[in-house]
Amino acid sequence: MELRALRMFVEVVKQGGFSAAAKTLFASQSTVSKAVKLLEDEVGASLLDRLGHQIRLTAVGERVHRRAVAMLAEREHLESELADLRGLKRGRLRLGLSRLGSSILFAGLVAEFRGRYPGIDIELMEHGSLHLAQSLREGELELAMCLLPIADDLEWQLVHDDPLMALLPTGHPLAGRPSCTLAELAQSPFILFETGFALNPQILAACQREGFLPQIAAYSGQADFIQALVAAGLGVAFLPRLVVGGQVLPGVTCSLLTDPELRWRIALAWRRDSRLSPAACAYLELARKALTDGRAIIP
Secondary structure (H helix, E strand, O other), X not given: OOHHHHHHHHHHHHHOOHHHHHHHHOOOHHHHHHHHHHHHHHHOOXXXXXXXXXXXXXXXXXXXXHHHHHHHHHHHHHHHHHHHHOOOOOEEEEEEEOOOOHHHHOHHHHHHHHHHOOXXXXXXXXXXXXXXXXXXXXXXXXXXXXXXXXXXXXXXXEEEEEEEEEEEEOOOOOOOOOEEOOHHHOOOOEEEXXXXXXXXXXXXXXXXXXOOOOOEEEEEOOHHHHHHHHHOOOOEEEEEHHHHOOOOOOOEEEEEEOOOOOEEEXXXXXXXXXXXXXXXXXXXXXXXXXXXXOOOOOO
16 A cells, blocks of 8 residues: 555545545645555455445445554654654744643643754644544544553653642632632532543543532533633532643632642653654653653743
């Protein structure tokens, strides 16, 4: 199989159609269509179900797509290793960052890396920790910001360990308390993160340990919108102390959550069975140096 055809097939799936893929590949739509058709002929089965202007992977297509992503990732690893011989003058860093806290923890580090290695392209994926961990396994990312605990198939470097703050409406019975426990909030509706955030299952597991199942009022992936929902009186929410940073909306009070097993522990993770590219190694080394110097990656 030609890597060119595999790359076009992967891009069609990523973009959700042939026309959008052709634009990102700077190729004609007919060229992309022919490449996918040749790939299907070689495989001997349809890879995509074409539903009007939409596409969907077939069972065979899912298998080919998973392998194609891994093969293309290995090619990028080779290119990155060759870039090492050129002193990191060219290359690519594929980095995954959570939408929660990444601007505080990693913006300065990304800027420092860019200043040191201006020839390295930085491709950022922003998503929840669970999605980022899966992208590491599939070879789409080399390094990703993940929440502990981390599965055994990934290696990791701890970056930050932070307690959670309970965000309460000002009319809440516990408003004004400097600290509280999860059990004390059992009767309050919870505002949780959307699917893909690893903090969600940790909160729910902690509730189960305390013997209750919380009522869920809403889900969101945006910290500011979560605060706004709390201020509107919809329920209580939980954010890392670093993310709250003393900046709360009118109508919201904060209380330190004292449950010792419920903390926001963030790490940089990578696949245990893969060799990091020189660019990823340089970024990880920069992060480790920041920790050693006591900067803890936080500006």
